Amino acid sequence: MWLRYLRYGPPVQGVDCIMTTLDRMRRHRGWLKWTLALAGFALLVLGFPLIQPQPETPGALTDVIAQVGDQEITIGEFRSVYLAQLNQYRAQSGGEITPEILQSMGIDRQLLQQMIDEYAALQEAERLGMVVTDAEIRERILSLPLFQQNGVFIGEEAYMQMLRVQQPPMTPADFEEQVRRSLMLERLQAAVTDWITVADEDLQKEHEARNERVRLSAISFRADDFREGIEATEDDVDALYAQNANDYLVPEKRRLQFVLIDVPALQDAFNPSVAEVQAYYDNNTGRYTQPTNLRTSHILLRTEGKDEAAVLAQAQELATQAREGADFAELARQYSEDEGTKEAGGDLGPIERGQMVPEFEGAAFALAQDEVSDPVSSMFGIHVIKATEKSGGESQTIDEVRESIVQLLKQESAQARAEALAQAMAAEITTPEEMTVAAQRRGLEAQESGFAGPGEPILGLGFSPEVTTQAFQLAEGEVAGPITTPTGPAFVTVTDVQDPYVPPLDEVEARVRDDVIRRKAFVAAQERANAVAAQLKEAEDFTAAAEADELTVNSSELIARGAAVPGVGLNASVEAMAFSMDAGETSDPVLTGNSAVILHVHERQEADPVDFAATRETLRDELMALRQNQFFVAYIEKAKTRLAIDIDMAAFAQAIAV
Known part of the structure; x- marks a missing residue:
């Protein structure tokens, strides 16, 4: 039997079948061991899917x-x-992670996207x-280790x-549906990807790329350092504008009419009562309590096949x-x-x-320091526990956190009221006229923005990429909303469109003149770098010669690919040059966009062939x-193009309201 149980699902495959009691207490996995930093389907081979059978709920x-195609993701399921x-x-x-933090990291949207991908894959x-x-x-x-004891299935009752x-409890039907979906996803991934191989040549290149090191110096010639004294004549400006007029194209811009439900204003207008603050504190004491750090030892007496009363008496005596x-x-x-902990004195x-x-x-958590518990019965036997x-x-105390609770309640009230207003207005709005009427009915005012293009702030709404995105998809007479903005939900409609155009030179002359100077400065930086590189290639001591010329030399220790080059940072061209050079070699200038960089490799450390032989198959598995x-x-992205996928953002907002 096991002492530890899993809250969200079985452990991933590949765990040893024979696990000690302590091992089982430690194992804690999600249905997929879902790692949000990776693409969702990169983990389908690891375990169970996210989507779960849901009971009918009203x-x-x-x-x-x-x-997603013919499948639905409900609020309850999400x-x-x-x-x-x-x-x-x-x-x-x-307790430090809040729903607001998750949402600011975009984890809520990633979870929804992963569920969509999973449905599409099924x-x-x-x-x-x-x-x-x-x-x-x-x-x-x-075969799941969770349901085995000494390599044997634990039986139907266990x-x-x-x-x-x-949590929540699962029925066998629900769990077996999870297993069916997991196997289906594994089978699909195997069918789609089993043909993929990794050649020995690729392994060699990857090993070298991971393990080669260089110690180098870099000298950067920045264009900005050469701007002084450079002038842009009228002919220069005219010529650059004539050659690259489209670089100064003003994109399409749109003027919006919008109604904003101002959450900060609603927050300022609400003051929670003393009773509301007290009730929140009483219901959320865990939020204001430091985590308990607890280390325990236990003595486990098994009851299977024994007289339970006798075992209990023995536990009481111990x-x-x-x-x-x-x-x-x-x-x-x-x-x-407990064979896994007895030799360690029962230490868990x-x-x-x-x-x-x-x-x-x-x-265990009710014990004081060094206190010993009465016998505790569980599905694994009878325990005596020591903290x-x-x-x-x-x-x-409530006085210590009162102000933060007040602000939280104000925020929650304002957010809830804003969402309720937004949903009520959405039910009434299909045209710009209805948007104005719905706003006036609630004491809100329809406002006008200036012209704004993609990525530009909107007067009255600030930077709101979602508003901009939807605004540039609206046809005349359509209304979008509610749309999330930094200040609150908004409804928008387009009142005017300014077509893209190339402005006359007099409107952009300052930009063109600055571009002329920037280009000339970059040419000057390259010329200086070429001259210096030629000298340094002939020098016996790269660093001494550079410093004698009063140049700034940035040097590194041994670095691998992917590391920042001192004075340059991360740059693919610089990295490629550095790892293509022999020790003692000086490069021609490498152009990085606004600089010309000279490199000198002092030392080169090659990848170890012995290490490659030892890690070849592990590396093959990783690359595979x-x-x-x-x-x-x-493949799944392409498969999704065959499905009609529609997301209801209003329902999504409701689902993440915790």
């Missing part, structure tokens, strides 16, 4: 966020994934005729109990001995039946909330996985 939870991710981050950060697998049989599902479940302790001064670690070594190491089964966790180290857990994942992502 009201808003069944509203559709996204339609929230189950989103809240699981949020709770996982909160547990890892001690439909692609079905289109290709792929099926997973009940026998295959059963075989996979029986299997059902493990599913019931999930607890009494420990309280009376007996060495707990020695008792654990002598009596504990630091534990966190959510790691243990509820019975164990509740008893060997404990700190933290102190709470801030990378290429397969890249191809699969591209």
Whole structure:
């Protein structure tokens, strides 16, 4: 049996089948071990899918966020994934991660996109005729380490109990649907990518690219340092404008009429009562409590096949001995039946909330430093627990956090009211006239912006890429909204369009003149760099010769590809030149856009062929996985073009309101 259970799903494949009690307490995985820094489908081979079967729920939870072909993603389905991710981050950060932080990082949108991709992949697998049989599902479940003890399936009763302790609890049908989807995704990825190989030549090149090192010096000649004294004549300006007039094209711009629901104004207008502040504090004490740092040891007595009353009596006797001064670690070594911890005196190491089964966790965190528990029964047996180290857990008083709660309640109230207003107005608005009427009915005013182009701030709304994007897709007479802006939800319509045009020279003369000077300065920098490079190639000591010419030399230690070159930074052209040179060689100037750079390699360290031989197959696996994942992502993107995909941003906003 195991002491540790998983909250969101089984561990990834490839874990040893025979796991100690401590191992099982430590393993904590999501359905996919979903890594947001990577493309979603790069991880399909690792475990279980994000999308989960959902029970029928009334009201808003069944509203559709996204339609993916013939499949729907509901608010309830998305929230189950989103809240699981949020709770996982909160547990890892001690409560510091908030929904606002997740949303500012774009994790909410990434999760939705991953669910869309997953639905698309499942439909692609079905289109290709792929099926997973009940026998295959059963075989996979029986092979999961989570459901094995000493390499043998734990039995139906324990299997059902493990599913019931999930948060939320799972039925066998739900779990088996998860397994079916996981197998379907694995099968699709294998079918699409199994042809991909990695040649030995590619392995050699990759090993060299990862392990070669150079120690170098760099001298940069920046164009800006050569601007002084350079002039742009009228002929220069006329010639550059005549040659590159389209470089000064003014793009299409649009004038908007908009109605803004000002969240900061709503926030200023609301003041929570003393009772509301107290209620929030009482309901969220964990937010104002330092995480408890707890290290525990335990003695586990198994009950399977034994007289449970006798085992309980033995556990009580051991607890009494420990309280009376007996060495707990020695008792654990002598009596504990947890083979993974008994030799360490029962030490489980630091534990966190959510790691243990509820019975164990509740008893452990209730203990004071060095306190020994009464016997605790769990699905694994009977435990005697000792808190060997404990700190933290102190709470801030309400007076210490009152102001932050007031601001939070003001923000939440304003946001909720803004969203309610936006949804009510959206139901009434289909034309610009209706937008004006709906605004006036609520004491809001339709405002006019100036002309703004893509990427430019909008007068009255500031920088709002989403507004700009939708505004440039609107036809005359259409209204878009509610659209999220930095200040609050907005509805917009286009009132005028300014077509793109090339302005006359007198409108852009200052820009053209500056471009002439910049170009001449860059030419001067190149000329100086060419002359210096020729001298330094003949010098016996690169650094001494450069410094004698009063040049700034930036030198490095041994660096690998991908490292910043001192005085230059990250630049692909400079890196390519540096790693193509022999030790003692000086380069011709390398142009980096605004500079000319001379490089000198002092030392070169080649990749070790012995290390390559030892790591060849590991490297092959890495490159294979990378290429397969890249191809699969591209394949699914193409598959999505065959599906109608529609996202309801209003429903999405509702789903992430926590």
